[in-house]
Amino acid sequence: MFDKNKMSRILSPILQKGIMVKTLTGVTVRRLLEDELKLSHDIIDNQIATVFLDGRPVDNIDSAIVKDNSEIALSGAMPGFVGATMRRGGFYSAMRAGITHTDENLAIETHQGLVKIKLYNSLIDLIGPILFSSGFFLSAYEVNHLLATEIGPHLTTHVDKDLDGLISVSLRPDQ
Amino acid sequence: MEKMLRINMGADGGPKASSIPVGEYSGLAGRALTSALVSKEVPPLCHPLGAENKLVISPGMLSGSLAANSGRLSVGCKSPLTGGIKESNAGGMASQTLARLGYAAIVIEGKPSGDDLYTIFINKDGVNINVDNSLKGLGNYALVEKLKQQYSEKACYISIGPVGEMKLASASIACTDMECRPTRHAGRGGTGAVMGSKNVKAIILDDTGMGMRKPKDPDKFKEANKRWVDGLKKHPVTGEGLAAYGTNVLTNILNEAGGYPTHNFMWGRFENHTKISGETQAALETERGGNPTHGCHRGCVMRCSGIYMDKYGQYLTKQPEYETVWAHGGNCGIDDLDTIAMLDRLDDDYGIDTIEMGATIGVAMEAGLAKFGDGAAAINFVNQVGKGTDMGRILGSGAAVTGKVFGVERVPVVKGQSMPAYDPRAVHGIGVTYATSPMGADHTAGYAVGSNILGIGGKTDPLSPEGQIELSRNLQIATAAVDSTGMCLFIAFAVLDQPETFQALIDMINAFYGFNLTADDVAELGKSVLRNERAFNAAAGFTSAHDRLPGFFTRDALPPHNVKFKVTDAELDQVFNF
Structure with missing residues (x-):
C-alpha cells in the first residue's frame, strides 16, 4: 500500500490537464457525476462549487447535457470576486452571463462515448482517488511518464483497441 | 487612535513632526481617512510629486486589536500613475503596529529642498527624523537588513526601493511581514514615488511597551470576535481553500473560463496554465521545504500566503499572488514558476507594483522588444527598471507610457493604471x-x-x-x-x-x-x-x-x-x- 498523499501529488498535473473516461453521454452533468463517476451526493452538492462544461460555467447541472468528447472541469470553492462569479447558481453569476453555458434543448440520444474530466484544487484529493480506482484513459506519453513514478508498480494498464492512441490506467485491485 | 502624526518634510530648518488630535477626521480610519484627508487637503490639480501632495498612511478601524484579519494598512495620495486620488493597501505588520502606537494616520507633507534621504523612527516615546544617505539606492531587502542592525528585529519597516527614489510611477511602498521581510506592498498607483518625492526612504515603527488596543466593551467584543473567527474558519474558501493553495488557485479557473488574459490580452487561455497553477505552486513549495500556508501578519486565520524556496531550498520570496503569477506568467507567455518567483523577488526588492510591471512587460513584448515567453528578457527588463537605465525608466513609468513610447495600441489600462488578471470581455x-x-x-x-x-x-x-x-x-x-x-x-x-x-x-x-x-x-x-x-x-x-x-x-x-x-x-x- 502506498501513501495516498504521494499519489495525489503525482496525479495532480495529470488531473489538472484532464483525463479521459469512457462513459454514457447524452446525459445531464448530474447523472454523469452520480451514476457514471459514482460520486456521492455530498461531493456533488456540497464540495463541487464550480462546474465548467466545454469551457463554460454551468449553473444548473440537472439540465446541462454532456456530449461525446465534452470536457468537464470541476472545482471546489474559489476565492476572489471572479471566483465567486464562477460558482454554479451563485449570486454573482449574472456578471459572467456572456460565457455561461446555456442549454440547447436538443434531443440527444444516450450512448457510450469519451469525456474529458479535469479536477482542480481540493477536488484533486477528493475525487482523484475515486477516478483512479475505477480507471481512466491517458495518452501513451502520459502513461509512460506515470509508470516511471513511484506509483508505477501499483498500476495496471491495457490498450483499448477501440480507442486509438489511448491506454487504460487504473489502480491494481489489491491496492 | 485619537491622534495623528503630521510630518512637514519641507519645514524651515528641516523636517518637523507634530502629534495632533485627529479632529475633524475622528471616527475615520483606513481608506475612509486617507480619502477624506486627500480630498480635503490636497489641491486636485497639484503635481503628484510636488510639495502640495500628501502621503497619508492609516491603519484600519480594528487594526491593533485582537480582531482577526484586521491588519490591512491604507496608503493614500494623489497618484503619479493615474493623476487621480489613490488608496492602495497592504498587509504585513505595519497596520497593527501603527495602531498600537496610537496613531490614526501618519501624514507626510511638504518636500525637502535638498537631496538628503531621511528615515522616520516612531516609538512610544515620540518621533525621530534622521538623515541617512548611506541608504541611497538600497533595495528593500538590503535596506531592512541594515536597519534591523540599527533598530530592532522586532520593529516593523515601511520602505521604498530604488524605483521609489527615482520617483517612477510604478513604485510601491513595502511593509515587512511576520519574518521582517519586505514582502507586502501597497503596490498600485505609484505611492512609492510620492514617498520618494518626500525623500523618505523608510519609516520604522517600534511598538515596544504598547499593548493591544482595548475595546470599549471587552465582553461583547470578545464574543463577536469569536463568532467572527468561527465564521472565517468554517467557510470553505477562508477556512480551507485559501490556506491550501493561496490566491493562485484561480489560474486554472480563469483559464477554464476563457477569461485568463494571455499574451497581453490577446487570448483568454494560456496553454501551459497547469505549470504555473496554484496547485502546482503549492506542491513545489512543499517539496522544496517552503510553506504554502502562511499568514502575512499576526492575527490572520486565513493564511493565504506562503514561502517560496528556490531549487536549492533557499528562501527566494513570499508565495507570489495570483495576480503576480498572471502578470509575469501567462500575460507574458512565461510558464516557469522559478522565473516568476524571481520576478516577484526583484519587484519587491526594487519596490515595483507586480501588476503594473507584468502588464508593462506584456506591452513591451507586443512592441517586439522581446518574444512572449522569454523569461530571461523579462528579468532583464525588471533589472533595468531597478537600475534606472533609460529603457528601465520608460518601463518603470507603467504600461500606458510604455505603450505610447513604443507605438502599441493594445494597452490594457484605465485611467493610466494596468488592468489585473481578469479579462472584462469574459466577466x-x-x-x-x-x-x-x-x-x-x-x-x-x-x-x-x-x-x-x-x-x-x-x-x-x-x-x-x-x-x-x-x-x-x-x-x-x-x-x-x-x-x-x-x-x-x-x-x-x-x-x-x-x-x-x-x-x-x-x-x-x-x-x-x-x-x-x-x-x-x-x-x-x-x-x-x-x-x-x-x-x-x-x-x-x-x-x-x-x-x-x-x-x-x-x-x-x-x-x-x-x-x-x-x-x-x-x-x-x-x-x-x-
Whole structure:
C-alpha cells in the first residue's frame, strides 16, 4: 500500500490537464457525476462549487447535457470576486452571463462515448482517488511518464483497441 | 487612535513632526481617512510629486486589536500613475503596529529642498527624523537588513526601493511581514514615488511597551470576535481553500473560463496554465521545504500566503499572488514558476507594483522588444527598471507610457493604471468596476459583500445590463467600507455567504467603539468614501470619458468564446448615481 498523499501529488498535473473516461453521454452533468463517476451526493452538492462544461460555467447541472468528447472541469470553492462569479447558481453569476453555458434543448440520444474530466484544487484529493480506482484513459506519453513514478508498480494498464492512441490506467485491485 | 502624526518634510530648518488630535477626521480610519484627508487637503490639480501632495498612511478601524484579519494598512495620495486620488493597501505588520502606537494616520507633507534621504523612527516615546544617505539606492531587502542592525528585529519597516527614489510611477511602498521581510506592498498607483518625492526612504515603527488596543466593551467584543473567527474558519474558501493553495488557485479557473488574459490580452487561455497553477505552486513549495500556508501578519486565520524556496531550498520570496503569477506568467507567455518567483523577488526588492510591471512587460513584448515567453528578457527588463537605465525608466513609468513610447495600441489600462488578471470581455461585471472605479483598473475595488448582505440598492434583474451596473455599484460601496475597517478583503467570501459572519463584524466595530452601526450605516460609510474620491477626481479634470475601457475590449473578440465587452457608455455612467 502506498501513501495516498504521494499519489495525489503525482496525479495532480495529470488531473489538472484532464483525463479521459469512457462513459454514457447524452446525459445531464448530474447523472454523469452520480451514476457514471459514482460520486456521492455530498461531493456533488456540497464540495463541487464550480462546474465548467466545454469551457463554460454551468449553473444548473440537472439540465446541462454532456456530449461525446465534452470536457468537464470541476472545482471546489474559489476565492476572489471572479471566483465567486464562477460558482454554479451563485449570486454573482449574472456578471459572467456572456460565457455561461446555456442549454440547447436538443434531443440527444444516450450512448457510450469519451469525456474529458479535469479536477482542480481540493477536488484533486477528493475525487482523484475515486477516478483512479475505477480507471481512466491517458495518452501513451502520459502513461509512460506515470509508470516511471513511484506509483508505477501499483498500476495496471491495457490498450483499448477501440480507442486509438489511448491506454487504460487504473489502480491494481489489491491496492 | 485619537491622534495623528503630521510630518512637514519641507519645514524651515528641516523636517518637523507634530502629534495632533485627529479632529475633524475622528471616527475615520483606513481608506475612509486617507480619502477624506486627500480630498480635503490636497489641491486636485497639484503635481503628484510636488510639495502640495500628501502621503497619508492609516491603519484600519480594528487594526491593533485582537480582531482577526484586521491588519490591512491604507496608503493614500494623489497618484503619479493615474493623476487621480489613490488608496492602495497592504498587509504585513505595519497596520497593527501603527495602531498600537496610537496613531490614526501618519501624514507626510511638504518636500525637502535638498537631496538628503531621511528615515522616520516612531516609538512610544515620540518621533525621530534622521538623515541617512548611506541608504541611497538600497533595495528593500538590503535596506531592512541594515536597519534591523540599527533598530530592532522586532520593529516593523515601511520602505521604498530604488524605483521609489527615482520617483517612477510604478513604485510601491513595502511593509515587512511576520519574518521582517519586505514582502507586502501597497503596490498600485505609484505611492512609492510620492514617498520618494518626500525623500523618505523608510519609516520604522517600534511598538515596544504598547499593548493591544482595548475595546470599549471587552465582553461583547470578545464574543463577536469569536463568532467572527468561527465564521472565517468554517467557510470553505477562508477556512480551507485559501490556506491550501493561496490566491493562485484561480489560474486554472480563469483559464477554464476563457477569461485568463494571455499574451497581453490577446487570448483568454494560456496553454501551459497547469505549470504555473496554484496547485502546482503549492506542491513545489512543499517539496522544496517552503510553506504554502502562511499568514502575512499576526492575527490572520486565513493564511493565504506562503514561502517560496528556490531549487536549492533557499528562501527566494513570499508565495507570489495570483495576480503576480498572471502578470509575469501567462500575460507574458512565461510558464516557469522559478522565473516568476524571481520576478516577484526583484519587484519587491526594487519596490515595483507586480501588476503594473507584468502588464508593462506584456506591452513591451507586443512592441517586439522581446518574444512572449522569454523569461530571461523579462528579468532583464525588471533589472533595468531597478537600475534606472533609460529603457528601465520608460518601463518603470507603467504600461500606458510604455505603450505610447513604443507605438502599441493594445494597452490594457484605465485611467493610466494596468488592468489585473481578469479579462472584462469574459466577466462583464468586473469590466464595469475596472472602468468606473476612481482608482483606475483595480480588481479589488469591487470585491466585497454586495447588495444581498448589505441590503442596499433596488431589485433590478441581475441579468439585465442595469443589474450588472447595480451589482458593480454595490460592490464598490461595500469594498470602500471594508477598506476602512482594516480587514483583509478576503473576508468577503465568508461574509458574502454567511450573513451571521457579517453581523459579527459589525458587532465587533460597535463593541470596540461604542457605536450602534447598522448595515445601512456601513453602506453609507462606503458611499461617503466614494463621493470624496469622485469629487477629487472631478476637480482634477476627470470626466465620464475616463470611465471607459480601452476600445479594443469592445472591438476585438476574445478567444475561445469570442466575446466582447458589451456594457454601453450610458450604462457605465449610471454606476455613480448616489
